[in-house]
Amino acid sequence: MSSASELCRILTNANMTMYQTGSSEPLQPSLTTVSLPAVGDLLHLSDLSSCSANILAQWYDLNPQYWSKQNVLEWISFHVERTKFDASTLSMSYCSTDGPTLCQLTRDQLLNMFGMSLGTQLYQSLVELKAKYDLNETCKLLDNFLEEFPDFPLLSTVEVNEVVRDTSYTDFSHIFKNFENMKPLSDNGYESDSMHSSSSGGMLSFQNPSSPESRSSESDPEFSYPQFTKVHIKTERGEMKKRGRGRPPKLSRDPKHFYQTSTKSKHAPRGTHLWEFIRDILIHPEQNQNQALMKWEDRREGVFKFLKSEAVAQLWGQKKKNSSMTYEKLSRAMRYYYKREILDRVDGRRLVYKFGKNSTGWKVEEIELHGM
DNA sequence: AACCCATTTCCTGTTT
DNA sequence: GAAACAGGAAATGGGT
Numbered sequence: 152m153s154s155a156s157e158l159c160r161i162l163t164n165a166n167m168t169m170y171q172t173g174s175s176e177p178l179q180p181s182l183t184t185v186s187l188p189a190v191g192d193l194l195h196l197s198d199l200s201s202c203s204a205n206i207l208a209q210w211y212d213l214n215p216q217y218w219s220k221q222n223v224l225e226w227i228s229f230h231v232e233r234t235k236f237d238a239s240t241l242s243m244s245y246c247s248t249d250g251p252t253l254c255q256l257t258r259d260q261l262l263n264m265f266g267m268s269l270g271t272q273l274y275q276s277l278v279e280l281k282a283k284y285d286l287n288e289t290c291k292l293l294d295n296f297l298e299e300f301p302d303f304p305l306l307s308t309v310e311v312n313e314v315v316r317d318t319s320y321t322d323f324s325h326i327f328k329n330f331e332n333m334k335p336l337s338d339n340g341y342e343s344d345s346m347h348s349s350s351s352g353g354m355l356s357f358q359n360p361s362s363p364e365s366r367s368s369e370s371d372p373e374f375s376y377p378q379f380t381k382v383h384i385k386t387e388r389g390e391m392k393k394r395g396r397g398r399p400p401k402l403s404r405d406p407k408h409f410y411q412t413s414t415k416s417k418h419a420p421r422g423t424h425l426w427e428f429i430r431d432i433l434i435h436p437e438q439n440q441n442q443a444l445m446k447w448e449d450r451r452e453g454v455f456k457f458l459k460s461e462a463v464a465q466l467w468g469q470k471k472k473n474s475s476m477t478y479e480k481l482s483r484a485m486r487y488y489y490k491r492e493i494l495d496r497v498d499g500r501r502l503v504y505k506f507g508k509n510s511t512g513w514k515v516e517e518i519e520l521h522g523m
Numbered sequence: 524a525a526c527c528c529a530t531t532t533c534c535t536g537t538t539t
Numbered sequence: 540g541a542a543a544c545a546g547g548a549a550a551t552g553g554g555t
Binding site for chain 1 (some may be wrong): 529530531532533538539
Binding site for chain 1 (some may be wrong): 542543544545546
């Protein structure tokens with residue numbers, strides 16, 4: 152195989168790995184701009200960019216493909232605690248499984264087994280972890296390639312970041328940007344199956360899940376903010392001054408809960424605004440686990456309706472890592488879109504909205520044109 | 524650091 | 540009366 156086709160194959164595989172989910176906005180870095188971190192740093196980088204960097208669990212440092220049953224169990228336990236999932240509702244019929252079997256499960260299978268909330272969480276985590284190790288392997292291939300073809304002409308177009316190759320580097324932001332963009336999940340978290348389905352019937356066990364209460368969620372920096380009630384916030388702030396209107400500070404900013412996060416990517420995934428999230432639910436209804444969350448009222452006109460408003464809000468909250476999202480709050484954001492003409496008002500019809508002239512990507516022709 | 528943007532949060536009042 | 544809708548006000552947090 153020629154060096155050019157070899158490089159092409161490596162990058163194609165990498166792209167397929169990272170974009171296989173058909174995200175609505177796959178920010179595809181071009182060959183001319185992609186920054187390639189040195190292989191030796193890759194795992195480290197993905198650790199840093201992962202929100203679970205502080206979890207030194209064995210499973211976290213291992214490709215899911217190689218997980219033992221115990222690793223799988225630890226991983227599930229971790230997510231049960233993280234989502235404060237009521238473990239007692241889990242069916243014990245899901246017997247133990249090892250990593251290879253787990254990796255064969257489809258998203259639907261996971262959702263069937265663990266439900267919408269935990270299932271989605273597990274699926275996302277699994278896809279991310281798989282991608283993390285797949286990316287690592289891709290870079291190994293690339294490093295080998297670079298050694299083998301040091302004078303490959305296309306290399307002048309590839310930006311290999313020297314700062315990263317230098318162990319004294321300090322700034323990862325540019326890499327995080329790329330890595331963030333390369334996230335395997337579609338932004339909405341209900342992407343089509345990227346884990347190939349196979350025979351396995353999805354046998355997972357939950358022998359001894361630690362109860363959700365047994366440990367504080369502080370173990371996960373990303374989910375370190377406990378659920379405070381309105382009362383709590385009011386009391387806490389009321390001592391300083393009367394709780395004004397507006398948004399209270401996020402607890403994750405509290406240093407007590409925000410330890411060791413200086414290396415974590417500080418920005419939420421970009422590129423998906425609320426209206427895009429809504430649009431994607433509408434144009435990919437098959438990705439909602441047969442939940443009819445929304446529907447078109449008038450496809451041509453862009454009129455749509457929320458069927459399960461709170462479920463959509465929860466999904467939006469999940470995406471924004473905000474478990475307290477509600478339809479009431481989501482709808483306020485929707486109403487702000489009227490002024491910007493991203494949405495047009497639909498009077499007199501509850502839960503019905505209409506895309507405006509400043510929204511894109513929802514028209515049938517657009518979708519067909521761009522293969523969305 | 525300061526500013527902007529896109530929300531998020533809260534709230535009061537109105538409509539369905 | 541409950542659920543939505545409206546929209547003001549203020550706050551957050553990522554990005555520049």
